Amino acid sequence: MPVAIRFENSYAEELQGLYVPWQGQEWPDPQVLLLNTALAERLGLDAQALQGADGARLLTGQTLPDSARPLAQAYAGHQFGGFSPQLGDGRALLLGEIVDPMGKRHDLHLKGSGRTPFARGGDGRAVLGPVLREYLISEAMHALGVPTTRALAVCTTGDRVLRQNGLEPGAVLARIAASHLRVGTFQFFAARGERDKLRLLLDYAVARHDPDLTGASDAALRFLERVGARQARLVAQWMGLGFIHGVMNTDNMTISGETIDYGPCAFMDRYDPATVFSSIDHQGRYAYANQPAILLWNLARLAEALLSLIDADEERAIARASEVIEATRARYRDAWLGVFATKLGLFQPDPALIEGMHALWVGQGVDFTSFFRALPDAVQGQDTELAALFAAPGQDLTDWLAEYRGVCRAQGADVAQMDKANPVYIPRNHLVEETLSAASETGDMDLFLALLTRVQNPFEPAAGAERYARPAPEEAPQIVTFCGT
Numbered sequence: 001m002p003v004a005i006r007f008e009n010s011y012a013e014e015l016q017g018l019y020v021p022w023q024g025q026e027w028p029d030p031q032v033l034l035l036n037t038a039l040a041e042r043l044g045l046d047a048q049a050l051q052g053a054d055g056a057r058l059l060t061g062q063t064l065p066d067s068a069r070p071l072a073q074a075y076a077g078h079q080f081g082g083f084s085p086q087l088g089d090g091r092a093l094l095l096g097e098i099v100d101p102m103g104k105r106h107d108l109h110l111k112g113s114g115r116t117p118f119a120r121g122g123d124g125r126a127v128l129g130p131v132l133r134e135y136l137i138s139e140a141m142h143a144l145g146v147p148t149t150r151a152l153a154v155c156t157t158g159d160r161v162l163r164q165n166g167l168e169p170g171a172v173l174a175r176i177a178a179s180h181l182r183v184g185t186f187q188f189f190a191a192r193g194e195r196d197k198l199r200l201l202l203d204y205a206v207a208r209h210d211p212d213l214t215g216a217s218d219a220a221l222r223f224l225e226r227v228g229a230r231q232a233r234l235v236a237q238w239m240g241l242g243f244i245h246g247v248m249n250t251d252n253m254t255i256s257g258e259t260i261d262y263g264p265c266a267f268m269d270r271y272d273p274a275t276v277f278s279s280i281d282h283q284g285r286y287a288y289a290n291q292p293a294i295l296l297w298n299l300a301r302l303a304e305a306l307l308s309l310i311d312a313d314e315e316r317a318i319a320r321a322s323e324v325i326e327a328t329r330a331r332y333r334d335a336w337l338g339v340f341a342t343k344l345g346l347f348q349p350d351p352a353l354i355e356g357m358h359a360l361w362v363g364q365g366v367d368f369t370s371f372f373r374a375l376p377d378a379v380q381g382q383d384t385e386l387a388a389l390f391a392a393p394g395q396d397l398t399d400w401l402a403e404y405r406g407v408c409r410a411q412g413a414d415v416a417q418m419d420k421a422n423p424v425y426i427p428r429n430h431l432v433e434e435t436l437s438a439a440s441e442t443g444d445m446d447l448f449l450a451l452l453t454r455v456q457n458p459f460e461p462a463a464g465a466e467r468y469a470r471p472a473p474e475e476a477p478q479i480v481t482f483c484g485t
């Protein structure tokens with residue numbers, strides 16, 4: 001018996017031409033390995049039923065309730081700057097939408113459900129390590145207060161899939177998102193010159209994400225502005241955590257402002273603005289410090305796609321869209337200053353202080369996360385722990401701390417609040433790798449679950465968990481991450 005979920009299907013009903021109806025592949029032995037029960041309950045789903053055999057059949061796309069209309073979404077996208085007019089879900093399915101008890105609509109999406117007509121050369125599969133990685137990092141992001149798609153479940157399929165290190169356990173990730181509309185979704189119709197369908201898509205996106213703009217004569221322009229505002233806040237939050245997304249292609253930038261696609265992402269340990277983890281990002285296009293510039297570049301691609309809906313006169317449309325992009329640049333800067341002001345326990349951003357802090361870190365190998373946890377003591381005069389994070393703590397650090405103390409006094413800052421904004425635990429790469437290897441090589445989930453518990457409670461130091469707060473040893477090799485895993 002299929003698990004009883006009443007799916008709605010607004011995407012399937014309203015956006016013909018943007019998908020192919022499709023089914024999941026058959027698997028030998030689908031099993032639920034991990035269910036996000038808290039999320040299931042928030043969605044109003046029956047967690048117990050999902051945990052069992054029928055749940056495994058639903059969450060791997062085998063047996064669906066009648067209300068599901070599974071489909072593979074079409075989209076286009078700029079990947080590393082080059083445009084592909086047709087990408088689409090090569091190994092994923094949208095099962096349908098779930099309206100939660102609060103009335104909020106969510107996509108339920110499977111990744112690793114088999115080849116689709118958009119698979120190109122891919123095998124349509126996902127394997128356990130990367131699927132667990134997405135579960136872990138997206139849960140961490142959620143606990144850190146960052147908008148993100150969320151993992152509902154990890155299932156194993158019972159067969160093995162060939163990857164670069166040999167055969168690995170096949171897996172399917174069930175993912176929840178406010179929607180899977182991306183910049184690339186708009187680019188799909190724009191590239192085909194299908195203005196009527198583009199208009200339908202805009203109306204759909206507005207109804208779903210910015211319903212107050214429904215019917216507005218300048219809806220396209222204001223929608224662009226909203227997407228820019230959401231993305232500016234999102235990227236500012238990433239910057240405040242040392243998060244490097246790794247593959248900010250336009251097909252991986254959501255309209256909702258949620259982080260999506262956890263393939264090659266990683267958190268930076270020691271501060272270096274040029275940090276890149278992805279094996280294919282040779283130019284550093286998606287390096288830590290380049291993320292805000294890429295956000296604006298991607299937004300310009302969305303603007304291009306929307307031009308014909310912004311104004312019939314192309315020149316005027318370009319002028320208006322350019323204003324929005326410039327406004328987003330300023331908005332990002334404000335969001336970035338706001339994020340770092342909060343990390344410093346300040347009520348008002350102090351740009352000179354914040355920029356001075358970034359300058360302090362350069363070339364010092366400072367662990368980005370630990371710096372902020374050592375600050376409350378340092379500002380109260382005990383700066384040994386903070387200074388120990390620097391390769392060569394100098395006068396500039398002493399001077400900056402004095403300046404910081406002055407700003408704290410002037411603003412009546414409450415340093416006790418800082419620990420609520422600065423995590424002790426992030427999914428550090430060496431810990432992530434260690435837990436994923438254990439899970440996929442020996443089936444041992446204990447290390448994974450221990451790390452998951454830490455990153456789900458990132459602000460609360462736990463007894464005996466010191467190793468989770470430390471960066472990798474300095475001599476450890478730099479972690480390399482991969483796309484399409």
Ligand code: AMP
Pocket residue numbers: 087088089090091092115118119120121122123124125126247251252261263483484485
């Ligand atoms: P990503 O880098 O994960 O954003 O993926 C880019 C595109 O490649 C998307 O269209 C994916 O659906 C597709 N893709 C990635 N891995 C696979 C795979 N193993 N099989 C089929 N399609 C894939």
Ligand code: MG
Pocket residue numbers: 251252261
């Ligand atoms: Mg993607």
